[in-house]
Amino acid sequence: xxxxxxxxxxxxxxxxxxxxxxxxxxxxxxxxxxxYFPVVGLKKIxxxxxxxxxxxxxxxxxxxxxxxxxxxxxxxxxxxGVLLAxxxxxxxxxxxxxxxxxxxxxxxxxxxxxxxIFNILSQSGILPRIFFNLGIIRDQSQFCNLVFDKNxxxxxxxxxxxxxxxxxxxxxxxxxxxxxxxxxxALNLGAKKWQGFIYVALPLLMPTIGSxxxxxxxxxxxxxxxxxxxxxxxPKALPVLAYTAYTNPDLTNRxxxxxxxxxxxxxxxxxxxxxxxxxxxLNDYNR
Amino acid sequence: xxxIELKNITKSFNNNKVIDNISFSVEKGExxxxxxxxxCGKTTTLKIIxxxxxxxxxxxxxxxxxxxxxxxxxxxGVLVFQxxxxxxxxxxxxxxxxxxxxxxxxxxxRKKVVAEMLKLVQLEGYEEKYPRELSGGQKQRVAFxxxxxxxxxxxxxxxxxxxxxxxxxxxxxxxxxxIQRKLGITTILxxxxxxxxxxxxxxxxxxxxGKIKQSGTPTEVxxxxxxxxxxxxxxxxxxxxxxxxxxxxxxxxxxxxIQGIENGDYQIMIRHEEIKLKKGTExxxxxxxxxxxxxxxTYYIVKVKDFSLHCIEKQNKIFAxxxxxxxxxxxxxxxxxxxxxxxx
Amino acid sequence: xxxxxxxxxxLNIIIYSVIILLIFPLAVMFxxxxxxxxxxxxxxxxxFGLRGWKYFFNPTSKALFxxxxxxxxxxxxxxxxxxxxxxxxxxxxxxxxxGKAFFEIFILAPLIVPPIAVAMGIxxxxxxxxxxxxxxxxxxxHLIPSLPYGIRILTNVFQAIGEKIELQARVLxxxxxxxxxxxxxxxxAPGLVSVGSLIFIISFSxxxxxxxxxxxxxxxxxxxxxxxxxxxxxxxxxxxSSVFVLTALLFFIIVEKTIKSHYxxxxxxxx
Numbered sequence: 025x026x027x028x029x030x031x032x033x034x035x036x037x038x039x040x041x042x043x044x045x046x047x048x049x050x051x052x053x054x055x056x057x058x059x060y061f062p063v064v065g066l067k068k069i070x071x072x073x074x075x076x077x078x079x080x081x082x083x084x085x086x087x088x089x090x091x092x093x094x095x096x097x098x099x100x101x102x103x104x105g106v107l108l109a110x111x112x113x114x115x116x117x118x119x120x121x122x123x124x125x126x127x128x129x130x131x132x133x134x135x136x137x138x139x140x141i142f143n144i145l146s147q148s149g150i151l152p153r154i155f156f157n158l159g160i161i162r163d164q165s166q167f168c169n170l171v172f173d174k175n176x177x178x179x180x181x182x183x184x185x186x187x188x189x190x191x192x193x194x195x196x197x198x199x200x201x202x203x204x205x206x207x208x209x210a211l212n213l214g215a216k217k218w219q220g221f222i223y224v225a226l227p228l229l230m231p232t233i234g235s236x237x238x239x240x241x242x243x244x245x246x247x248x249x250x251x252x253x254x255x256x257x258x259p260k261a262l263p264v265l266a267y268t269a270y271t272n273p274d275l276t277n278r279x280x281x282x283x284x285x286x287x288x289x290x291x292x293x294x295x296x297x298x299x300x301x302x303x304x305x306l307n308d309y310n311r
Numbered sequence: 312x313x314x315i316e317l318k319n320i321t322k323s324f325n326n327n328k329v330i331d332n333i334s335f336s337v338e339k340g341e342x343x344x345x346x347x348x349x350x351c352g353k354t355t356t357l358k359i360i361x362x363x364x365x366x367x368x369x370x371x372x373x374x375x376x377x378x379x380x381x382x383x384x385x386x387x388g389v390l391v392f393q394x395x396x397x398x399x400x401x402x403x404x405x406x407x408x409x410x411x412x413x414x415x416x417x418x419x420x421r422k423k424v425v426a427e428m429l430k431l432v433q434l435e436g437y438e439e440k441y442p443r444e445l446s447g448g449q450k451q452r453v454a455f456x457x458x459x460x461x462x463x464x465x466x467x468x469x470x471x472x473x474x475x476x477x478x479x480x481x482x483x484x485x486x487x488x489x490i491q492r493k494l495g496i497t498t499i500l501x502x503x504x505x506x507x508x509x510x511x512x513x514x515x516x517x518x519x520x521g522k523i524k525q526s527g528t529p530t531e532v533x534x535x536x537x538x539x540x541x542x543x544x545x546x547x548x549x550x551x552x553x554x555x556x557x558x559x560x561x562x563x564x565x566x567x568x569i570q571g572i573e574n575g576d577y578q579i580m581i582r583h584e585e586i587k588l589k590k591g592t593e594x595x596x597x598x599x600x601x602x603x604x605x606x607x608x609t610y611y612i613v614k615v616k617d618f619s620l621h622c623i624e625k626q627n628k629i630f631a632x633x634x635x636x637x638x639x640x641x642x643x644x645x646x647x648x649x650x651x652x653x654x655x
Numbered sequence: 656x657x658x659x660x661x662x663x664x665x666l667n668i669i670i671y672s673v674i675i676l677l678i679f680p681l682a683v684m685f686x687x688x689x690x691x692x693x694x695x696x697x698x699x700x701x702x703f704g705l706r707g708w709k710y711f712f713n714p715t716s717k718a719l720f721x722x723x724x725x726x727x728x729x730x731x732x733x734x735x736x737x738x739x740x741x742x743x744x745x746x747x748x749x750x751x752x753x754g755k756a757f758f759e760i761f762i763l764a765p766l767i768v769p770p771i772a773v774a775m776g777i778x779x780x781x782x783x784x785x786x787x788x789x790x791x792x793x794x795x796x797h798l799i800p801s802l803p804y805g806i807r808i809l810t811n812v813f814q815a816i817g818e819k820i821e822l823q824a825r826v827l828x829x830x831x832x833x834x835x836x837x838x839x840x841x842x843x844a845p846g847l848v849s850v851g852s853l854i855f856i857i858s859f860s861x862x863x864x865x866x867x868x869x870x871x872x873x874x875x876x877x878x879x880x881x882x883x884x885x886x887x888x889x890x891x892x893x894x895x896s897s898v899f900v901l902t903a904l905l906f907f908i909i910v911e912k913t914i915k916s917h918y919x920x921x922x923x924x925x926x
Contacts, residue, residue: 034746053776131903133860140680246769285772410827
């Protein structure tokens, strides 16, 4: 085999699958979003659907709702996760904690996470029961509903619950492997402990934190199950809105679903660009 | 045992010429070192001989026959890498027998060869051990035994001792040379350590920037480096500019009679052991600038006019820093480099 | 010294309360699966029963069969992903070539692009090709979220063992497949097992992709579970979720016992 071609040949099977399903899927969605859907006789390429969607109040509300959910949950998860990682590095009994934090997010899928939060936060959940027994509320109805609510509390809580262990473990690993001598050098040069954390550890962690943030943001922005199970009927999260448009029996509505898909994709492509920037930084530090 | 010849080998990676048109040959049973700094292309040369890297152009002959299109596994050039690369999932016996197993040799036959090899490298009784249970020196011996077990046509050693600590390195070097001589196996050793090359090889090939700068016996390359850079690579530090006119050498230090050197501008290399120091007087030209006591010898930097000369003296002559000394240089012992031999 | 100890105690209190907050909901879910009656406002079930579990294990409910089918599907996805990932990862780990950076990004892209967009886009083509509503179609579409993890992690595994050890085998006279079978494969085996377990769980957890491409014809375990959560049947949802979590956990433990751990499987994350 020509050695110049060899790396490409080795990549080929995986790339074929990715092109044939992933890229083909995206292209197909793009073409349909531009109004080309010959199955029902739509053959004119047009930006009309995009314009219409962007003028639609329901869509705009959904877009903001989705952005709000992803941003709130990701920011909260990153802050709590980083702090928790720092505390674990400082504490002693790590083995058990590591195991729990590592396994938990892997074995509990999002769907089950939604159930967990539903069990806790719904009007008949554990939290209002505790409040009742503590005498804080006197009746179920006094507890404002935290699932299916317009503020997306249930969705945000689910994502936070699911993402904290992920962020913690990613940051913890880096923090634990961080060259301790670097911190000692900083201390030796007169830095206080917190200064060492802020000026040495944190900058070195930033690429990791950044990429973790982007991964969880992108995931929560594009995921269907949690908002589908715990979201309010209005406004719907974008993926739920897209799916609703998709299942509309009138197939001429299909392009609207695809427009929303494309918008989800475009936001995530922007995120990929950011991610690669962090990725590059990450590689630079590790050199 | 084979003789090896490389003819006009060139190799580039990403438009960067790593090896630039090199040719050399190795006799049957000879031990040749390829010496050069890291990045000079010496490891690539070994890989080309082994067949792991295909040259862009040129020819390779084993015993006069081209092996350019012989695949690695059939070529018989066995590399020993500097990190030994024992297979961690196999024990010593399986490691040494690996090549034979690949060649389809029967199990009891393999056992015999393995026992023979273990005896050769003095590791009898280590068959069942795993690489992680071995010390650095033992790992190296196993790696060596594994290479020898397949009866290689040529043994290719890539910095085989640089992962060992100083004392072990010497022992292993002697040990390796002894076995090489005993088996008479054609061997090419790649190293950046000039002392290693000088001590262990029949011939040294100096490789700089992918080009062969000199090839010769250890004494030749040490005493008569072919160009300024080779001289500097061997650690020579005293270089003096001078002009030769009709048997007289003029330098900034003074004029000296000289024999057998044609007229011209030169850089003259004086080996530090060739400079003699004598107890001086008030009028002496040399001043001891720095000295380092190193046991059996002492290193000095002596200032003569604008020159800082590096010298070595035996322990029976000790000078203090700041002391005036007479400096005796016999320029007839120097190596004269013409401008075209600077090879920058 | 005393102050230091006090700090440590506070530290541990904070850490463990977060951990408990993370685990507590799981305990509640597990309790629900055994609850016969758990009315407002009691903090513990008033009566325990096995109705949900009996239903689950009853052959007529087909729950066990679905679980089996799900495991089978995920195993197939895992094997296909590994077979595709090994050469790709080797290429990325050992070679420098034009466009490498692009390929690296391209392979990671499915981690970030929402699967819903890809699945809804490809659905029409799958229908045309007869892949929709089929087991094969579901396997293919599960490859999309699996491949990035497979390739990325195996690339790290290959980088960790290094390229030279295979070259060493080659110069000792092994041809390329002997070098792969006798050297590379045993060395990457622990990595393969831990990546495999991750991919298994990724595939096992998929809902939307299976639901859309499988069109209700290919029923996997998450598809049995979702309606119970949606309808707020906490007892049945608890049973099915517990089975789900326990299956994943069991798989994990088996895998951890199998690996003699040259590598720690903790290096890889997924959420």
